Structures are given as structure tokens and as C-alpha cells.
Amino acid sequence: MxxxxxxxxxxxxxxxxxxxxxxxxxxxxxxxxxxxxxxxxxxxxxxxxxxxxxxxxxxxxxxxxxxxxxxxxxxxxxxxxxxxxxxxxxxxxxxxxxxxxxxxxxxxxxxxxxxxxxxxxxxxxxxxxxxxxxxxxxxxxxxxxxxxxxxxxxxxxxxxxxxxxxxxxxxxxxxxxxxxxxxxxxxxxxxxxxxxxxxxxxxxxxxxxxxxxxxxxxxxxxxxxxxxxxxxxxxxxxxxxxxxxxxxxxxxxxxxxxxxxxxxxxxxxxxxxxDGEGATCLLEVQVTGAPDDKGARQIAKTIVGSSLVKSAIFGRDPNWGRIAGAAGRAGVQFDQANLRIQLGDFLMMENGQPLPFDRSAASAYMKQAAGGAYLKDDTVLISVSVGNGNGKGIAWGCDLSYDYVKINAEYTT
Amino acid sequence: MxxxxxxxxxxxxxxxxxxxxxxxxxxxxxxxxxxxxxxxxxxxxxxxxxxxxxxxxxxxxxxxxxxxxxxxxxxxxxxxxxxxxxxxxxxxxxxxxxxxxxxxxxxxxxxxxxxxxxxxxxxxxxxxxxxxxxxxxxxxxxxxxxxxxxxxxxxxxxxxxxxxxxxxxxxxxxxxxxxxxxxxxxxxxxxxxxxxxxxxxxxxxxxxxxxxxxxxxxxxxxxxxxxxxxxxxxxxxxxxxxxxxxxxxxxxxxxxxxxxxxxxxxxxxxxxxxDGEGATCLLEVQVTGAPDDKGARQIAKTIVGSSLVKSAIFGRDPNWGRIAGAAGRAGVQFDQANLRIQLGDFLMMENGQPLPFDRSAASAYMKQAAGGAYLKDDTVLISVSVGNGNGKGIAWGCDLSYDYVKINAEYTT
CATH class of the missing domain: 3.60.70.12 (L-amino peptidase D-ALA esterase/amidase)
Known part of the structure; x- marks a missing residue:
């Protein structure tokens, strides 16, 4: 409340x-x-x-x-x-x-x-x-x-x-x-x-x-x-x-x-x-378990800003390896054996181990978030835990679409 | 030699x-x-x-x-x-x-x-x-x-x-x-x-x-x-x-x-x-006048990695304001009154002041660098000076094209 x-x-x-x-x-x-x-x-x-x-x-x-x-x-x-x-x-x-x-x-x-x-x-x-x-x-x-x-x-x-x-x-x-x-x-x-x-x-x-x-x-x-x-x-x-x-x-x-x-x-x-350029959905990344809030926010922002993660979201591809990759390069130290990655309700990695999941259902979850039919529910949620720390943070972004390139390439000249 | x-x-x-x-x-x-x-x-x-x-x-x-x-x-x-x-x-x-x-x-x-x-x-x-x-x-x-x-x-x-x-x-x-x-x-x-x-x-x-x-x-x-x-x-x-x-x-x-x-x-x-994903040219950014080489390399890498700069290059748009913007956010301190920006032979900013230049000729310079006709000369060169320091550095990248998004979005699912 x-x-x-x-x-x-x-x-x-x-x-x-x-x-x-x-x-x-x-x-x-x-x-x-x-x-x-x-x-x-x-x-x-x-x-x-x-x-x-x-x-x-x-x-x-x-x-x-x-x-x-x-x-x-x-x-x-x-x-x-x-x-x-x-x-x-x-x-x-x-x-x-x-x-x-x-x-x-x-x-x-x-x-x-x-x-x-x-x-x-x-x-x-x-x-x-x-x-x-x-x-x-x-x-x-x-x-x-x-x-x-x-x-x-x-x-x-x-x-x-x-x-x-x-x-x-x-x-x-x-x-x-x-x-x-x-x-x-x-x-x-x-x-x-x-x-x-x-x-x-x-x-x-x-x-x-x-x-x-x-x-x-x-x-x-x-x-x-x-x-x-x-x-x-x-x-x-x-x-x-x-x-x-x-x-x-x-x-x-x-x-x-x-x-x-x-x-x-x-x-x-x-x-x-x-309202990001060319965006078709809102991307929310929640990070928990980091050493402190600042570190958690940094990891969240790195994931939400990754061109590869953003392209995958645009393609509705549940490509969790890119999320792991972006988390790892955020400059915040953690043990990859503690990594946990969830997309919507789909758990994709736990304790640093890949898990089997329903790829087409995960893709459907992301498709549902596309603008249009679900205007009030246009959010793709990624939850990441990197350890047992108390640090937590959220970042927001959008997917990377053809329209982003179009908007930014086809100008003045 | x-x-x-x-x-x-x-x-x-x-x-x-x-x-x-x-x-x-x-x-x-x-x-x-x-x-x-x-x-x-x-x-x-x-x-x-x-x-x-x-x-x-x-x-x-x-x-x-x-x-x-x-x-x-x-x-x-x-x-x-x-x-x-x-x-x-x-x-x-x-x-x-x-x-x-x-x-x-x-x-x-x-x-x-x-x-x-x-x-x-x-x-x-x-x-x-x-x-x-x-x-x-x-x-x-x-x-x-x-x-x-x-x-x-x-x-x-x-x-x-x-x-x-x-x-x-x-x-x-x-x-x-x-x-x-x-x-x-x-x-x-x-x-x-x-x-x-x-x-x-x-x-x-x-x-x-x-x-x-x-x-x-x-x-x-x-x-x-x-x-x-x-x-x-x-x-x-x-x-x-x-x-x-x-x-x-x-x-x-x-x-x-x-x-x-x-x-x-x-x-x-x-x-x-x-050979970057979807690239149509090689982008080379040379930075001089920084406090040290490390700072110069950092500015060069920030410019070459800017999605906005990369999109502009793809569109062959001599959009120097984005180059200035990327230089400024690189985390290396400099006085913007010393900023100098050149694209190929076209000087676009000096002493922090915008200069008039031939937009269509600058765009033509970039078009010439596109792959195909000029395979040996596929480089778009950006030269930036940020002051009077001795630091210099170079970074290389490529433009951001529709194909980058295509390659990274249209997969598995």
C-alpha cells in the first residue's frame, strides 16, 4: 500500500x-x-x-x-x-x-x-x-x-x-x-x-x-x-x-x-x-543479492542497456545467455555459481546452472508484452539474483528494433 | 616506415x-x-x-x-x-x-x-x-x-x-x-x-x-x-x-x-x-590532446561505441553533435571550449564553436567508404582533439545498421 x-x-x-x-x-x-x-x-x-x-x-x-x-x-x-x-x-x-x-x-x-x-x-x-x-x-x-x-x-x-x-x-x-x-x-x-x-x-x-x-x-x-x-x-x-x-x-x-x-x-x-525510440515494449530488470544497492542498480542498468539483450527482446527470443553475459560485464563482482535468471515466470538458470524451460511459452510471454493488445501490460520482466547480499535495484529500458536504426540513420542528408 | x-x-x-x-x-x-x-x-x-x-x-x-x-x-x-x-x-x-x-x-x-x-x-x-x-x-x-x-x-x-x-x-x-x-x-x-x-x-x-x-x-x-x-x-x-x-x-x-x-x-x-554484425564500413576514431593516453583511448572508444554516432554513420549523416555528445560523456574531463571535431577532411567544430561545412560533400565522403566499390578504402575517419595534453588514442568500430538488429533479433524462436 x-x-x-x-x-x-x-x-x-x-x-x-x-x-x-x-x-x-x-x-x-x-x-x-x-x-x-x-x-x-x-x-x-x-x-x-x-x-x-x-x-x-x-x-x-x-x-x-x-x-x-x-x-x-x-x-x-x-x-x-x-x-x-x-x-x-x-x-x-x-x-x-x-x-x-x-x-x-x-x-x-x-x-x-x-x-x-x-x-x-x-x-x-x-x-x-x-x-x-x-x-x-x-x-x-x-x-x-x-x-x-x-x-x-x-x-x-x-x-x-x-x-x-x-x-x-x-x-x-x-x-x-x-x-x-x-x-x-x-x-x-x-x-x-x-x-x-x-x-x-x-x-x-x-x-x-x-x-x-x-x-x-x-x-x-x-x-x-x-x-x-x-x-x-x-x-x-x-x-x-x-x-x-x-x-x-x-x-x-x-x-x-x-x-x-x-x-x-x-x-x-x-x-x-x-517511449524509447522504436520501442515495442518496456523492459524492467530487477536485481537482488548484490553486495549493495549501487552494485545491484549497476548490474540492472547494464542488462537493460545491452544491445544484444535488447535485440533478443525485440525478437521475442528467450536468450538468457545474453542476460548472464551482460550481468557479468557490469563491473560488479559476484560468483557466477550463485547466478539466478528468470524471465517473467520462467526460471532459466539457478546456482549458475542452466535449467530446461519451455522456450515457446517464454517467447509467448514476451509477445504478449508487445504494444497493441496489452497496452496496460507492456512490460517484459527480467529478474536476476547474483548472491546473498542485501543489495537490490531496478532499471528500465526498451527493446532495440529496426525503427531505432531507422529513426537515427535516416535524417538530414 | x-x-x-x-x-x-x-x-x-x-x-x-x-x-x-x-x-x-x-x-x-x-x-x-x-x-x-x-x-x-x-x-x-x-x-x-x-x-x-x-x-x-x-x-x-x-x-x-x-x-x-x-x-x-x-x-x-x-x-x-x-x-x-x-x-x-x-x-x-x-x-x-x-x-x-x-x-x-x-x-x-x-x-x-x-x-x-x-x-x-x-x-x-x-x-x-x-x-x-x-x-x-x-x-x-x-x-x-x-x-x-x-x-x-x-x-x-x-x-x-x-x-x-x-x-x-x-x-x-x-x-x-x-x-x-x-x-x-x-x-x-x-x-x-x-x-x-x-x-x-x-x-x-x-x-x-x-x-x-x-x-x-x-x-x-x-x-x-x-x-x-x-x-x-x-x-x-x-x-x-x-x-x-x-x-x-x-x-x-x-x-x-x-x-x-x-x-x-x-x-x-x-x-x-x-566484420562487425551488419557493418557497412570501418569506423576509426582518433583522439588527441587528452591528459593521457588512457583518457584519449577512453574517449575514442566511447565515440566509436555510441549507438547514435553509429546510426548516423550508417545513414551517412555528418551529425557531429552526436560525436561531441559522446566525447563529453566518456568520463574524461576536458574543457569543451577546446573541442575540435573533424570528419575525414571536414572540420566541423573548433575551439568549441560550430563551423559551417559542406554537408553534402561530407555525406559523400562517408558514402564512398561504404563497402563494395571501395573495398580497400572502407574507413570513415573521425578526428577529435579535446585540449593541449599529450594523450592520444585510436578506437575502431563499425556502423549500426538494420542488419545488426536483424541478425540479433531473428533467431531460435
């Missing part, structure tokens, strides 16, 4: 937030491409960003901002140009964008956070962006989450959104989130972006800790193609508008909040994996 | 080696599947093996053997079953194989090294293997390298073989090698295998050092699909039959030998990358 319930409203479900999404003219497609999330009052702000040494200007901008002051009022997101690998000019464009939004909102520029997604190496189209900002601010509303979610996608097939509610001090506390991405979805397109809002009363340092842990169990555990983007950004705001007692250290209330935050991040992360 | 010349003869080019390849009945296809390399006298033996924690029995066997005694007389290789993830029985099968070959050769079992390639999770078919060994030993000859090279392949499109000769103390010294593999070529099939023979007079510890360094600059720098195999094996024998003065420490002769050994390993490694 969870301590929370799902509600509607996305990032505008928590109290004191408005959002907007408009077409400013940044995407060639003419679809919505500029999004805003704004808190009525200063919100504490925590962020997790790409670890790449080639980063978008907006990532450097947010990092610098949050280091100086861990709070924010608004997040501006443009889709169409990633503003990554754009040199000094990209940095100036970021500053100009923040300044323009601050003026329109009549707040200080240091209360603005930025995110970009789109083609790497291309500057933001500044003219339409600047022209669009007044309209964007004007249209921000307490029901604007869906419009914002639409404006941040690139070639995602669906938008990703969720909101959860729990009770702390007899008062509702809410966490809402939107996200875009599925690896680097579109040729030249970058980035996983996710924005989480919350009305909890929580201390800055605890909020950042919670977000980092939640990211480790969600966004950091998905992979579509192994390519870390230049723009990966996860920002979580908490504006205190639920007016409960302040959560300043770990305890029952803090655990409740962190569990809900983690659930929001996991929902969005799984939605991204499910 | 190299200090060596290319000669014929593969692993039987160096003095004092015989080889054989026969059809024992291990592969369903009925193609040759059992290979032998034998030295007339005890040869010092160095090995480099998979780092996976899920390993084939033959890998554990060779490691244990070489730890006890760094010399060998013969290498037995079976293709068809990987003997990986086969538990205790797999280990017993390895011992039985070695014992049978030792009896046929009338030498001690601890002078035998073993390698297997094929389906993970399947035991070697021991009956045909044991029945084939006498015939194998009988047919071993000083011109048997090509037969051995044929018997170790699985679904490789071509065999991989080379021999080089240099002069030390006015006497010819030769290194020969054969290899198989292209990642995990065939569904369920594992492994990169390579065997190098040499008639140099060299000390055991120096030979192992040279082999490890050569592997770092060759086999450890290729990737087809990022999946480290359970069976990866590189064994190098040196039997002293060139009868030069002994090479026991680094110096002119040692450098000459190591350069030739490295050239043999690089030739075989590139041959494997070129």
Missing part, C-alpha cells in the same frame, strides 16, 4: 504553481515549443544535471544559479534547439532569455532557471523566443501543466505527466511532474528533461538530498541507447504552500515525502523508457 | 609451429569447428582474457594454468558451444578436453591451453570433440594456419589472419596471428578469440607486459555492440626458435618486437571491427 493517491494536474497540482505552453516558432513543425512553470512565491530548488563534459549553456547556467541561491520562481524551457556546443554565444543567449522572462514576470533574473532541448550545435532562435515570452507569461494558469508538457516534447510519441498527493499534518501535500525524452529521441535531438513541483515545506538541503536519491532510483536507471545527453536536466521546486510543519530532517514525514517524490520520478522515468 | 614486412603463413609463419583445423561435428552447419595450434618446443605463453564475472570454463582454465606455469605447447579451440554458464560440468569438460589432447600429443596436460566459442549456456559436444582429436593432431602442419583460422569462426564473413617479420641480430623474427569475432556475432554466439605465435627469444614477464600493452591498443579498443563476451581470449606464444639473443628488458630489440606484436594485434582487431 502506498501512502499517496494519484491526482490530476501535473506540475500545477501542487498549490501555488502556474504553467503555460505556447507556439513561439522555434520548431520547424509549428507545434508548441516554449514552456513556463512559475511558482507564486519563492520555491526552494534542487537540480540534477547531465554529467557530460559537453553541456548545454542552460545546464551551466542552472548549476551556477543554484550554487549561488537554491531557490527559484520560474523555469523557462525551449524545444527546437539544444543550445549545446554553441560556445560563448550560447551562454549569452541563455542570459538574455532569463533576463527577458524576469522582466515579463517582474522578478529578479536570478530567480529564473532554464532548460533547452533540440538539435545540438544550434543556437536558440532568439527572435521568436523573445517575442513569445510576454504571451507565455500572460497565458500561465493553474491548469496549464498539460500545455507545458506538450511544449517541451520533441519527437516523443506521448507527453509524460503525473501528480501524487499524500497527507502530512492532516493537510494535503502534492508532488507533480512532467518530462520529455527517450534517450536522444530524434536525430540530432538531445535530452531528457523533467520538472517536478511540490508544495511541501521542506529544507533546502533535505530537498536536494531527496532529489538526488530519487534520481538514482529513477532517471539514472533508464537507458534507451546508452547516450547521455548534453542537456539532461531534472529540476524540483518546493514552495511550502501546503503549510504543514517544516520537514527539516529524516523522519516519518520526510520518508513519506521522499517516497512520493521517488514515485513521481519513477513514473516519469518509466514513461520515457516506454 | 615500419621495421617489419608482411609475410604469409599466419600462426605457422614463425618457426616451430604447426596448426590444423577439422570438422569434428560441433557446428550444426557441418563447417570446420575444431582447431589446434602446436609449438614444437615449450613456448612462453601470455594471455589476456575477458574481464566479465560470467566466464567460460576455458577462460578460468587458461587463467589458472598460466598462473601456475607461463608456458604452453598447444592451444585447442572448439567452435559451436561457448562452454560458458555451464557450471561444474563445463569445468569438467574443459579438463577432459585438455587431457585428451595431451594424450594424443604425448605431452603433459598442463601444457595445453583451451578456448571455446559458440552458444552461451551450452556444453561442448564432448563425443565428437574427443573423437576428432586424433585426426586433428595427425593433420597438424606447418601450413595449417588457414585451416585453423577457418575452424574458429562462427558467423564471421571472413577469416582474420596476418604474419609479420622483422630482423633482430641479423635473424628473422616473426609474429603471426589469427582471430575470430565481431562482438557477439551470432545470436547466442559469443566471443572474440585471437591467437598469436612468435618465434622471438623473449622473457616471460616482458612478453606478458608487451601483450597487455598491445591488447590495450588493439582488441581493447574495438567495439561492435558494447557487449563484452564471456569467452574473450587472446593468447600469445613465443617459442624462441628464431634463436636471436634473448630479449629480457626494454631496449631497441624489445621495442621492435613490441611494435610488431602491436601491429599484428591491431590488424586482427580492425579486421574484427570491419
Amino acid at each position: 502506498s501512502d499517496w493517491r494519484e491526482i490530476t494536474g501535473g506540475v500545477t497540482a501542487p498549490k501555488g504553481y502556474r504553467a503555460a505552453g505556447i507556439t513561439a516558432g522555434l520548431k520547424p513543425s509549428g507545434l508548441p515549443d516554449l514552456a513556463l512553470i512559475v511558482s507564486d512565491v519563492d520555491a526552494i530548488a534542487a537540480g540534477v544535471f547531465t554529467t557530460s563534459y559537453v553541456r548545454a549553456a542552460c545546464v551551466d547556467y542552472c548549476r551556477e544559479r543554484l550554487q549561488k541561491k537554491a531557490s527559484a520562481r520560474a523555469i523557462l524551457v525551449n524545444a527546437g534547439q539544444a543550445n549545446a556546443a554553441t560556445g560563448e554565444q550560447g551562454w549569452q543567449d541563455a542570459l538574455t532569455s532569463a533576463k527577458a522572462l524576469a522582466e515579463a514576470l517582474q522578478i529578479s533574473p536570478d530567480s529564473i532557471l532554464l532548460a533547452s532541448t533540440g538539435v545540438i550545435g544550434r543556437r536558440i532562435l532568439m527572435e521568436p523566443l523573445l517575442a513569445g515570452i510576454p504571451k507565455l507569461v500572460e497565458s500561465a494558469s493553474e491548469t496549464g501543466s498539460d500545455l507545458a508538457a506538450q511544449a517541451i516534447v520533441t519527437t516523443d510519441l506521448v507527453t509524460k505527466s503525473i501528480a501524487l498527493e499524500t497527507i502530512i499534518d492532516d493537510r494535503p501535500v502534492r508532488v507533480g511532474g512532467i518530462a520529455k525524452g527517450s534517450g536522444m529521441i530524434h536525430p540530432n535531438m538531445a535530452t531528457m528533461l523533467s520538472f517536478v513541483t511540490c508544495d511541501a515545506v521542506v529544507s533546502t538541503s533535505l530537498w536536494q538530498e531527496m532529489l538526488s536519491r530519487a534520481a538514482d532510483k529513477s532517471f539514472n536507471q533508464i537507458t534507451v541507447d546508452g547516450d547521455t545527453s548534453t542537456n539532461d536536466t531534472l529540476i524540483a521546486l518546493a514552495n511550502g504552500q501546503s503549510r504543514t510543519s517544516a520537514i527539516t530532517e529524516m523522519g516519518a514525514n520526510a520518508e513519506k515525502l521522499e517516497a512520493m517524490l521517488t514515485a513521481v520520478c519513477q513514473h516519469l522515468a518509466k514513461a520515457i523508457a516506454r | 615500419s621495421d617489419w614486412r608482411e609475410i604469409t603463413g599466419g600462426v605457422t609463419a614463425p618457426k616451430g609451429y604447426r596448426a590444423a583445423g577439422i570438422t569434428a561435428g560441433l557446428k550444426p552447419s557441418g563447417l570446420p569447428d575444431l582447431a589446434l595450434i602446436v609449438s614444437d618446443v615449450d613456448a612462453i605463453a601470455a594471455g589476456v582474457f575477458t574481464t566479465s564475472y560470467v566466464r567460460a570454463a576455458c577462460v578460468d582454465y587458461c587463467r589458472e594454468r598460466l598462473q601456475k606455469k607461463a608456458s604452453a605447447r598447444a592451444i585447442l579451440v572448439n567452435a559451436g558451444q561457448a562452454n560458458a554458464a555451464t557450471g561444474e560440468q563445463g569445468w569438467q569438460d574443459a579438463l577432459t578436453s585438455a587431457k585428451a589432447l595431451a594424450e594424443a600429443l604425448q605431452i603433459s596436460p598442463d601444457s595445453i591451453l583451451l578456448a571455446s566459442t559458440g552458444v552461451i549456456g551450452r556444453r561442448i559436444l564432448m563425443e565428437p570433440l574427443l573423437a576428432g582429436i586424433p585426426k586433428l593432431v595427425e593433420s597438424a602442419s606447418e601450413t595449417g594456419s588457414d585451416l585453423a583460422a577457418q575452424a574458429i569462426v562462427t558467423t564471421d564473413l571472413v577469416t582474420k589472419s596476418i604474419a609479420l617479420e622483422t630482423i633482430i641480430d641479423d635473424r628473422p623474427v616473426r609474429v603471426g596471428g589469427i582471430a575470430k569475432g565481431s562482438g557477439m556475432i551470432h545470436p547466442n554466439m559469443a566471443t572474440m578469440l585471437s591467437f598469436v605465435t612468435c618465434d622471438a627469444v623473449v622473457s616471460t614477464s616482458l612478453w606478458q607486459e608487451m601483450l597487455s600493452r598491445a591488447a590495450d591498443k588493439s582488441f581493447n579498443q574495438i567495439t561492435v555492440d558494447g557487449d563484452t563476451s564471456t569467452n574473450d581470449t587472446l593468447i600469445a606464444l613465443a617459442n624462441g626458435q628464431s634463436r636471436t639473443s634473448a630479449i629480457t628488458e626494454m631496449g631497441a630489440n624489445a621495442e621492435k618486437l613490441e611494435a610488431m606484436l602491436t601491429a599484428v594485434c591491431q590488424h586482427l582487431a580492425k579486421a574484427i571491427a570491419r
Whole structure:
């Protein structure tokens, strides 16, 4: 039983937030491409960003901002140009964008956070962006989450959104989130972006800790193609508008909040994996028995990212040897005599020994998970145990299909 | 100018080696599947093996053997079953194989090294293997390298073989090698295998050092699909039959030998990358300006292994943003303001700034590299500089095509 319930409203479900999404003219497609999330009052702000040494200007901008002051009022997101690998000019464009939004909102520029997604190496189209900002601010509303979610996608097939509610001090506390991405979805397109809002009363340092842990169990555990983007950004705001007692250290209330935050991040992360380029199913890998959680997560992520495992899943081939192979090369030490591998309900290896199993039934299990008939049950589950340790972890991904190659090969030229 | 010349003869080019390849009945296809390399006298033996924690029995066997005694007389290789993830029985099968070959050769079992390639999770078919060994030993000859090279392949499109000769103390010294593999070529099939023979007079510890360094600059720098195999094996024998003065420490002769050994390993490694599953070209990534060689090699290998880069190359799309993205996530720190990216002769980024370039000419350069018309010139070259350091490194791979997915998805079921 969870301590929370799902509600509607996305990032505008928590109290004191408005959002907007408009077409400013940044995407060639003419679809919505500029999004805003704004808190009525200063919100504490925590962020997790790409670890790449080639980063978008907006990532450097947010990092610098949050280091100086861990709070924010608004997040501006443009889709169409990633503003990554754009040199000094990209940095100036970021500053100009923040300044323009601050003026329109009549707040200080240091209360603005930025995110970009789109083609790497291309500057933001500044003219339409600047022209669009007044309209964007004007249209921000307490029901604007869906419009914002639409404006941040690139070639995602669906938008990703969720909101959860729990009770702390007899008062509702809410966490809402939107996200875009599925690896680097579109040729030249970058980035996983996710924005989480919350009305909890929580201390800055605890909020950042919670977000980092939640990211480790969600966004950091998905992979579509192994390519870390230049723009990966996860920002979580908490504006205190639920007016409960302040959560300043770990305890029952803090655990409740962190569990809900983690659930929001996991929902969005799984939605991204499910929408992976060319994917026909969601792949979930659960690992137990590792020396620690970190090791278990690492093994799970290696299996879920293996091109050979992903190809086999696409072919609905119960090829457990590849799962064993991927587990072994994850860089986490274990004794292969303890290896146990299960696909759905089919046990394929135990104590390091191959077991006989019904190949056609195992293949049928995977076929059932293919999109279409079983939209609610599109998950292929792989369970692996590597020993007697207490470490456990989960990772999510998708299969590797012809369409992945098609999407990524047949572009520009 | 190299200090060596290319000669014929593969692993039987160096003095004092015989080889054989026969059809024992291990592969369903009925193609040759059992290979032998034998030295007339005890040869010092160095090995480099998979780092996976899920390993084939033959890998554990060779490691244990070489730890006890760094010399060998013969290498037995079976293709068809990987003997990986086969538990205790797999280990017993390895011992039985070695014992049978030792009896046929009338030498001690601890002078035998073993390698297997094929389906993970399947035991070697021991009956045909044991029945084939006498015939194998009988047919071993000083011109048997090509037969051995044929018997170790699985679904490789071509065999991989080379021999080089240099002069030390006015006497010819030769290194020969054969290899198989292209990642995990065939569904369920594992492994990169390579065997190098040499008639140099060299000390055991120096030979192992040279082999490890050569592997770092060759086999450890290729990737087809990022999946480290359970069976990866590189064994190098040196039997002293060139009868030069002994090479026991680094110096002119040692450098000459190591350069030739490295050239043999690089030739075989590139041959494997070129024969990658579904590959239409060889991809070479040269990195300079890194803090050290290790970092440069790491960046090169990350770029050459990026699914997005590989897909773009397949589509002949000069999508340099993905190259920048992959360089940035390689885990090696650099300042993106120093990044320089070149594709063939086309400079695309310098000092972290995107440059204009002729997209269609760049695409034409890549098309020219496609197999067929330009068989001798099938290489797409990417040059990246990340700063002013002295570190440099090269990695090799191939593009990601529809056929990769086809080969790996459409199997057994």
C-alpha cells in the first residue's frame, strides 16, 4: 500500500504553481515549443544535471544559479534547439532569455532557471523566443501543466505527466511532474528533461538530498541507447504552500515525502523508457543479492542497456545467455555459481546452472508484452539474483528494433 | 616506415609451429569447428582474457594454468558451444578436453591451453570433440594456419589472419596471428578469440607486459555492440626458435618486437571491427590532446561505441553533435571550449564553436567508404582533439545498421 493517491494536474497540482505552453516558432513543425512553470512565491530548488563534459549553456547556467541561491520562481524551457556546443554565444543567449522572462514576470533574473532541448550545435532562435515570452507569461494558469508538457516534447510519441498527493499534518501535500525524452529521441535531438513541483515545506538541503536519491532510483536507471545527453536536466521546486510543519530532517514525514517524490520520478522515468525510440515494449530488470544497492542498480542498468539483450527482446527470443553475459560485464563482482535468471515466470538458470524451460511459452510471454493488445501490460520482466547480499535495484529500458536504426540513420542528408 | 614486412603463413609463419583445423561435428552447419595450434618446443605463453564475472570454463582454465606455469605447447579451440554458464560440468569438460589432447600429443596436460566459442549456456559436444582429436593432431602442419583460422569462426564473413617479420641480430623474427569475432556475432554466439605465435627469444614477464600493452591498443579498443563476451581470449606464444639473443628488458630489440606484436594485434582487431554484425564500413576514431593516453583511448572508444554516432554513420549523416555528445560523456574531463571535431577532411567544430561545412560533400565522403566499390578504402575517419595534453588514442568500430538488429533479433524462436 502506498501512502499517496494519484491526482490530476501535473506540475500545477501542487498549490501555488502556474504553467503555460505556447507556439513561439522555434520548431520547424509549428507545434508548441516554449514552456513556463512559475511558482507564486519563492520555491526552494534542487537540480540534477547531465554529467557530460559537453553541456548545454542552460545546464551551466542552472548549476551556477543554484550554487549561488537554491531557490527559484520560474523555469523557462525551449524545444527546437539544444543550445549545446554553441560556445560563448550560447551562454549569452541563455542570459538574455532569463533576463527577458524576469522582466515579463517582474522578478529578479536570478530567480529564473532554464532548460533547452533540440538539435545540438544550434543556437536558440532568439527572435521568436523573445517575442513569445510576454504571451507565455500572460497565458500561465493553474491548469496549464498539460500545455507545458506538450511544449517541451520533441519527437516523443506521448507527453509524460503525473501528480501524487499524500497527507502530512492532516493537510494535503502534492508532488507533480512532467518530462520529455527517450534517450536522444530524434536525430540530432538531445535530452531528457523533467520538472517536478511540490508544495511541501521542506529544507533546502533535505530537498536536494531527496532529489538526488530519487534520481538514482529513477532517471539514472533508464537507458534507451546508452547516450547521455548534453542537456539532461531534472529540476524540483518546493514552495511550502501546503503549510504543514517544516520537514527539516529524516523522519516519518520526510520518508513519506521522499517516497512520493521517488514515485513521481519513477513514473516519469518509466514513461520515457516506454517511449524509447522504436520501442515495442518496456523492459524492467530487477536485481537482488548484490553486495549493495549501487552494485545491484549497476548490474540492472547494464542488462537493460545491452544491445544484444535488447535485440533478443525485440525478437521475442528467450536468450538468457545474453542476460548472464551482460550481468557479468557490469563491473560488479559476484560468483557466477550463485547466478539466478528468470524471465517473467520462467526460471532459466539457478546456482549458475542452466535449467530446461519451455522456450515457446517464454517467447509467448514476451509477445504478449508487445504494444497493441496489452497496452496496460507492456512490460517484459527480467529478474536476476547474483548472491546473498542485501543489495537490490531496478532499471528500465526498451527493446532495440529496426525503427531505432531507422529513426537515427535516416535524417538530414 | 615500419621495421617489419608482411609475410604469409599466419600462426605457422614463425618457426616451430604447426596448426590444423577439422570438422569434428560441433557446428550444426557441418563447417570446420575444431582447431589446434602446436609449438614444437615449450613456448612462453601470455594471455589476456575477458574481464566479465560470467566466464567460460576455458577462460578460468587458461587463467589458472598460466598462473601456475607461463608456458604452453598447444592451444585447442572448439567452435559451436561457448562452454560458458555451464557450471561444474563445463569445468569438467574443459579438463577432459585438455587431457585428451595431451594424450594424443604425448605431452603433459598442463601444457595445453583451451578456448571455446559458440552458444552461451551450452556444453561442448564432448563425443565428437574427443573423437576428432586424433585426426586433428595427425593433420597438424606447418601450413595449417588457414585451416585453423577457418575452424574458429562462427558467423564471421571472413577469416582474420596476418604474419609479420622483422630482423633482430641479423635473424628473422616473426609474429603471426589469427582471430575470430565481431562482438557477439551470432545470436547466442559469443566471443572474440585471437591467437598469436612468435618465434622471438623473449622473457616471460616482458612478453606478458608487451601483450597487455598491445591488447590495450588493439582488441581493447574495438567495439561492435558494447557487449563484452564471456569467452574473450587472446593468447600469445613465443617459442624462441628464431634463436636471436634473448630479449629480457626494454631496449631497441624489445621495442621492435613490441611494435610488431602491436601491429599484428591491431590488424586482427580492425579486421574484427570491419566484420562487425551488419557493418557497412570501418569506423576509426582518433583522439588527441587528452591528459593521457588512457583518457584519449577512453574517449575514442566511447565515440566509436555510441549507438547514435553509429546510426548516423550508417545513414551517412555528418551529425557531429552526436560525436561531441559522446566525447563529453566518456568520463574524461576536458574543457569543451577546446573541442575540435573533424570528419575525414571536414572540420566541423573548433575551439568549441560550430563551423559551417559542406554537408553534402561530407555525406559523400562517408558514402564512398561504404563497402563494395571501395573495398580497400572502407574507413570513415573521425578526428577529435579535446585540449593541449599529450594523450592520444585510436578506437575502431563499425556502423549500426538494420542488419545488426536483424541478425540479433531473428533467431531460435
